[in-house]
Amino acid sequence: MNSSSEIKTVSIVGASGYTGGEALRILLAHPFFRVQQVTSERLAGKPVSSTHPNLRGICDLKFEKAEDLSECDILFLGLPHGESQNRFEEFAGKAGVLCDLASDFRIKDGALYEKFYGHIHSAPALAEQFTYAVPEVNRQEIGVAKHFAGAGCIATCSLISLYPLFASGILREQRAFIDAKIGSSATGASPSPASHHPERAGCLRSFQPTGHRHTAELLQYLPNNGERPEVYLSATSTSEVRGILTTAQVFVDPQRTEADVWGVYREHYNSEPFVRIVKDKRSIYRYPEPKLLRGTNFVDIGFELEPETGRLVVMSAIDNLVKGSAGNIVQSLNIRFGYPERLGLEFVGLHPA
Amino acid sequence: MANDPNGNAAAKKLTAVSPITGAIVELPANVEVGELIDDPESGDELEVVSLDPITLQPAPQEEEDWGE
Numbered sequence: 001m002n003s004s005s006e007i008k009t010v011s012i013v014g015a016s017g018y019t020g021g022e023a024l025r026i027l028l029a030h031p032f033f034r035v036q037q038v039t040s041e042r043l044a045g046k047p048v049s050s051t052h053p054n055l056r057g058i059c060d061l062k063f064e065k066a067e068d069l070s071e072c073d074i075l076f077l078g079l080p081h082g083e084s085q086n087r088f089e090e091f092a093g094k095a096g097v098l099c100d101l102a103s104d105f106r107i108k109d110g111a112l113y114e115k116f117y118g119h120i121h122s123a124p125a126l127a128e129q130f131t132y133a134v135p136e137v138n139r140q141e142i143g144v145a146k147h148f149a150g151a152g153c154i155a156t157c158s159l160i161s162l163y164p165l166f167a168s169g170i171l172r173e174q175r176a177f178i179d180a181k182i183g184s185s186a187t188g189a190s191p192s193p194a195s196h197h198p199e200r201a202g203c204l205r206s207f208q209p210t211g212h213r214h215t216a217e218l219l220q221y222l223p224n225n226g227e228r229p230e231v232y233l234s235a236t237s238t239s240e241v242r243g244i245l246t247t248a249q250v251f252v253d254p255q256r257t258e259a260d261v262w263g264v265y266r267e268h269y270n271s272e273p274f275v276r277i278v279k280d281k282r283s284i285y286r287y288p289e290p291k292l293l294r295g296t297n298f299v300d301i302g303f304e305l306e307p308e309t310g311r312l313v314v315m316s317a318i319d320n321l322v323k324g325s326a327g328n329i330v331q332s333l334n335i336r337f338g339y340p341e342r343l344g345l346e347f348v349g350l351h352p353a
Numbered sequence: 354m355a356n357d358p359n360g361n362a363a364a365k366k367l368t369a370v371s372p373i374t375g376a377i378v379e380l381p382a383n384v385e386v387g388e389l390i391d392d393p394e395s396g397d398e399l400e401v402v403s404l405d406p407i408t409l410q411p412a413p414q415e416e417e418d419w420g421e
Contacts, residue, residue, distance in 0.1 A: 258373065258374075259371070259372065259373060259374055259375035260375070262373070262374035262375050262376065262394065262395070263374075263375045266374075266375075266376070266394070277394065277395075279395050280395060280396045280397075281397060281414060282396060282397075282398075282414075283396075
């Protein structure tokens, strides 16, 4: 453990976006982190609260240009995909620990990266310096990590729910079919014709039936027995602003029961502070419900087994901007620096929401 | 057997395995057949159907149909 209660300085490059803003919200309330600078090339000189109105009266920082960054202990990178890998040296010179909120350093397999991102990584060796920041599946590496690669939101939601099943040997085959329903904030803060309100409102839009980039993370980080697992992911956008619900289908051996599945999750996640198994017939919310998780770092997992076929349906929900992005990294930093894991992430959500 | 602060012999905890989750369920010392106990993990109601050995089974629930 690398325990230290010394205050650490944190800056955020690209803090005007949704993930950068969420990182800022969480870091401002963390007792051991002090936010030093936030940058936005477009909004330099403007107050942060004009872009993130939830921080009015909480944060009096103004956006600065990245060229004016001072050295700090930890630097968050909330840049469009591709910029972190191209500007690594610039940022590594500013901080000992980099936390990339984009997808530049998640994939270590160059061929896998090229297949799902459509281009060759400009600095493939750098990925080895980054640790995938999903504590539920990567805790030991996080404890000694140099830099952090923030995980994709859909990947986080599905990976945490499926990892124990793939690791346990309970599955008939190492194969999962995943349907992901996701809120509009996952597409970022930049508008497009597709996000224009008259076009977007009320949509239930199948936006990526195949080839979603987060598939690569699942292929890389799901446990395997020497063979890469099979993952078939389809993504649908909803009218919600925040939240993801993934519904995965896997198959278990016919003699397996729901008690076996409970046992698998108990073994893996009993001591995890942010994982909850939600399967309550008596509740209005009998299975995971994203709206109850807004603003929280929880991942709720539910399941139901169809005994006659062995089909196991696994539901998982998160807030895409918290557990699916900034919260996951702050949790990882808490582990890395020996802080209590819930620090800064204590919000339990709202009900009714 | 250890005594409690009042000098009484500490009662041995009664436990049973939930047929739903496989979790260990703690039962009161004076548990009776027909009693309903909550599964500590899922919250499902379990009915005590025998005492020797202690056996639990899922309690009957009203079914909902949301597919109408």
